[in-house]
Amino acid sequence: MIRIAILIPSYNNEDTINYTLESIQTQREWLKKISAVYIADDCSSDRTIALAQATWHSPIGLHILPADRNQGQWENVNRAINLIKETADWCLILHSDDIAKPNWLEMIISRIEACSENIGSICSSWDNLMPDGSIKQGEDDPDKQLEVIEGNDDAVRGTLLKGCWWHISGCAIRVKMREDCGSFNHKFPYQADWEWLLRSLKRGWAVEYIPRTLILYRQNVSSVSSKSFQTHRDIREFLEIIPKYINLLEPKDLFYLYQQRINFLFRRLVKSLITLNTQRVWQSFQVFFMLLGSLRACQKQLKMIDE
Template identity: 25%
Template sequence: MTVSPARSIQEGHAHPLVSVITPTYNATRFIRETIDSVKRQTYPYWELILVDDCSSDETVSLIQEELHDPRIRLIVLPKNSGAAVARNTGISAAGGKYLAFLDSDDLWLSEKLEKQVTYMQHHDVAFTFTRYRMIRENGTLTPFVVTIPQEIDYNGLLKNTIIGCLTVMLDRDKLGLVQMPNIRTRQDTALWLQILRAGHVAYGIQEELSQYRQVEGSISSNKWKAARNTWRLYRDIEKLSLVRASWCFLHYGWNAWRKRVDQRG
């Protein structure tokens, strides 16, 4: 494992540090744009920890060109291990009070961190997420914005996996140890469920602050695989009974169908 040289980032009480975790794997097409969306944040108290999962393209070289910014760090994993290991490696290296997540092809609007930190400080909450817009693979906007509830608890999330990973912010001081389950897919939803199962509530900020890129051939673009992985999450990770898992899965399917209809419409 190689890590860029250690850097000190000052963190004031009024301006807590946000640690942004970005796993990368063969991300040359989009990684510069993703990094730029972090660098454009109006809230400057962040560190971006990029964890490369053994890319075979120029991803690492492109990231290394950004290391002149002391807020940007790079970790290169010694072997390909999957998104959960990459994210957990970044979390373990993080020094911020807040954790935020941004995949290597997604984007943030410039006020994302500022508005989310302000909301969490004002309302004294541990877990927030926001609305986000779908963008096409070439970066053009679609008309589809994912709407979200004001708040969601464990039972609500089981039936509607509405929380976009790129929109989440977590307060580590309130939540304690945060680690994603080491599974190949749905590790983000599994973490949200773990947090909510402990009694926390996730609060939805009703603003569009992120952009989710629809990449052809990605895991998330395959709806059948997504459904299968959700079922495995219910049964293997959450250990739901067959009856309860089936009930939640029916709700999940209905909400997923509504989302696709809204997206097409």
């Protein structure tokens, strides 16, 4: 019997945790295939845990994994997986401000039961739940075939060019894969998922992608993504990750990736000038020169590889 656990990372989510847990409890008979539900709480100072316990009415056990200090989202996930890895073969991760659609467990567990041993993760598309309550739909095509992204250099190159198509909230991770590939790197608050996906594909693990929107992903102006854009953290992290895979890229690929980041930076610079955000203007120029220096170094490295 395959042991499947649900892991919910949380931190001060008293306004949303009940919606998340209620959405899990609507998964009908598929919830019976779950061995346990865990909340990995990163030292919440609000009523997150009390509300979670009051909301949960399923016979499936709800277990709290409290942290002794606030560690941040990636270290919190790493800590929790380490705690449950001996009792689970697969870990389903759902953020404590997201909502599972009624067919989430059915589609994910069906694939867990049918997939081959080289599949390390199963993910899907998602809908974006905007702050104003509107929904921006993702890819939801019942007629489209399941896609298997094999773990090889071509998949790594494609993921470098496309970005992180793998979505952690709502996904399933084979515990054996995570042990083989290592933890999420907390050095990359914004792109730890992308860096981990690249590392996993490089190690030869395949990923299944379900072209259906199985969760509602709540957009938040105070999210890690929003904060990263404000400080250009996403670009700084890119500059640390890309040199590790330089041998898989062609010169045109390299130019495309750097040109893309320069375009991001230019748009942010214009916005900063309009809003008279002088600190961000200065940061934009700093990161621009970092991009140029990194591009020259990577081009030199590519030239040495070709020779």
